[in-house]
Amino acid sequence: xxxxxEGGETVRFDPAxxxxxxxxxxxPDKSISHRSAIFAAMAQEPVRxxxxxxxxDTNSTLAAVERIGARxxxxxxxxxxxxxxxxRGPREIDGVLDVGNAGTLMRLLPGWLAAQPGRRWTFxxxxxxxxxxxxxxxGPLRQMGAAIEASDERFPPFTLHGAELRAIEYAMPxxxxxxxxxxxxxxxxxxxxxxxxxxxxSRDHTERMLAAAGVPIERAATTVTVGRVDELELEAIDVPxxxxxxxxxxxxxxxxPGSRVVLENVNVNWTRTGFLRIAERMGAxxxxxxxxxGAFTPGEPVSTLEIADGPLIGTTVEPEEVPLAIDExxxxxxxxxxxxxxxxxxxxxxxxxxxxxxxxxxVDGLRGLGADIEATDDGFVVRGxxxxxxxxxxxxxxHRLAMLGAIAGLASxxxxxxxGMEAAAVSYPGFAADLARLLAR
Ligand code: S3P
Numbered sequence: 102x103x104x105x106x107e108g109g110e111t112v113r114f115d116p117a118x119x120x121x122x123x124x125x126x127x128x129p130d131k132s133i134s135h136r137s138a139i140f141a142a143m144a145q146e147p148v149r150x151x152x153x154x155x156x157x158d159t160n161s162t163l164a165a166v167e168r169i170g171a172r173x174x175x176x177x178x179x180x181x182x183x184x185x186x187x188x189r190g191p192r193e194i195d196g197v198l199d200v201g202n203a204g205t206l207m208r209l210l211p212g213w214l215a216a217q218p219g220r221r222w223t224f225x226x227x228x229x230x231x232x233x234x235x236x237x238x239x240g241p242l243r244q245m246g247a248a249i250e251a252s253d254e255r256f257p258p259f260t261l262h263g264a265e266l267r268a269i270e271y272a273m274p275x276x277x278x279x280x281x282x283x284x285x286x287x288x289x290x291x292x293x294x295x296x297x298x299x300x301x302x303s304r305d306h307t308e309r310m311l312a313a314a315g316v317p318i319e320r321a322a323t324t325v326t327v328g329r330v331d332e333l334e335l336e337a338i339d340v341p342x343x344x345x346x347x348x349x350x351x352x353x354x355x356x357x358p359g360s361r362v363v364l365e366n367v368n369v370n371w372t373r374t375g376f377l378r379i380a381e382r383m384g385a386x387x388x389x390x391x392x393x394x395g396a397f398t399p400g401e402p403v404s405t406l407e408i409a410d411g412p413l414i415g416t417t418v419e420p421e422e423v424p425l426a427i428d429e430x431x432x433x434x435x436x437x438x439x440x441x442x443x444x445x446x447x448x449x450x451x452x453x454x455x456x457x458x459x460x461x462x463x464v465d466g467l468r469g470l471g472a473d474i475e476a477t478d479d480g481f482v483v484r485g486x487x488x489x490x491x492x493x494x495x496x497x498x499x500h501r502l503a504m505l506g507a508i509a510g511l512a513s514x515x516x517x518x519x520x521g522m523e524a525a526a527v528s529y530p531g532f533a534a535d536l537a538r539l540l541a542r
Pocket of ligand 1: 132205282428451
């Protein structure tokens with residue numbers, strides 16, 4: 102299977118003289134789209150999903166739930182009707198379940214399928230997914246009674262044998278919303294309640310969606326307990342805009358002189374907005390109503406964000422902030438190049454097991470554009486203030502690296518060529534069109 106970006110398209114991004122200006126509705130949230138498809142597939146009654154993300158990753162999830170028996174009607178404009186198979190109804194398939202590039206699909210779906218006694222499935226994906234560990238879900242699922250055989254004990258392809266699961270109390274070694282979600286989903290089928298304890302809070306879209314579906318779920322700080330259910334009661338899901346996609350425009354508006362960007366319908370769930378708090382600490386002015394830190398509401402809050410360029414100062418991102426800004430840490434490095442003083446990210450070793458090794462790819466990539474940046478064991482250090490000269494950067498097939506390179510180009514002195522720009526379609530197929538709108542005069 103091929104990796105997006107291998108031998109792909111090279112695109113040049115020139116300095117955006119005059120800045121980025123305008124209003125955008127950013128694409129639908131990827132995490133919430135994955136969850137809406139998976140939970141709708143578990144329901145018995147049809148579920149209407151509005152504003153589903155039409156991107157490579159989330160299309161992999163639709164294809165996967167269809168293969169195990171759900172029916173997906175695509176009405177256009179991101180509107181779907183998913184008719185599920187019920188919690189105990191997913192069917193076995195011939196061949197492998199292809200997750201493509203989607204780590205979230207690979208880690209969440211097994212939570213459901215592990216609870217199907219006597220049935221088995223084999224998961225595989227692209228060359229990037231084959232480097233991403235599944236031992237982090239295999240461990241708890243085995244404790245619950247499922248069997249998993251993985252390549253080298255920890256990588257896809259892997260085969261999952263479902264079982265009658267038993268409840269566990271699972272203290273997670275790393276803060277990962279994917280692992281937390283997997284165990285909670287499996288916990289909906291255990292006779293006694295299942296509990297997950299996180300080392301630090303991570304995104305909580307699963308908890309919010311399950312609560313909305315009538316699943317008994319109790320939350321206190323970093324502990325979540327889920328009770329057994331026989332049915333999910335979901336009628337309609339509205340997917341809000343993706344903060345992680347919005348973050349590219351936030352960063353661009355902050356570092357490209359003369360910018361003023363308005364982003365509408367952005368999900369501002371506090372477990373996702375770590376990057377906005379970090380950017381504000383660096384001096385960025387982001388106007389918009391953000392959800393209060395620590396709020397445990399069932400729904401997903403949305404807001405309009407307004408951002409303009411301005412001077413930045415370096416900051417230190419501490420380990421407990423990392424899960425709340427995990428996918429935006431490459432952008433923290435970029436802001437660091439334009440900030441006075443040092444910007445340090447600590448406790449972010451998880452970056453090494455993302456779509457690429459994002460410590461190595463971000464540090465090497467930005468250094469090639471003129472940044473003074475060094476990798477550490479658990480993050481990076483940027484000595485900023487000099488901006489970026491420009492040059493060439495590879496996406497390594499990683500969607501967020503591709504878009505990082507593009508934004509770097511807009512803010513650079515000489516422009517940036519991004520190799521493998523098509524990787525952006527994993528989460529943001531409309532990226533180039535949205536950029537063109539913000540550059541139009
Ligand atoms: C995701 C959780 C994060 C994030 C990923 C999506 C999710 O991964 O990096 O892009 O949808 O739950 P981890 O929870 O494994 O850190």
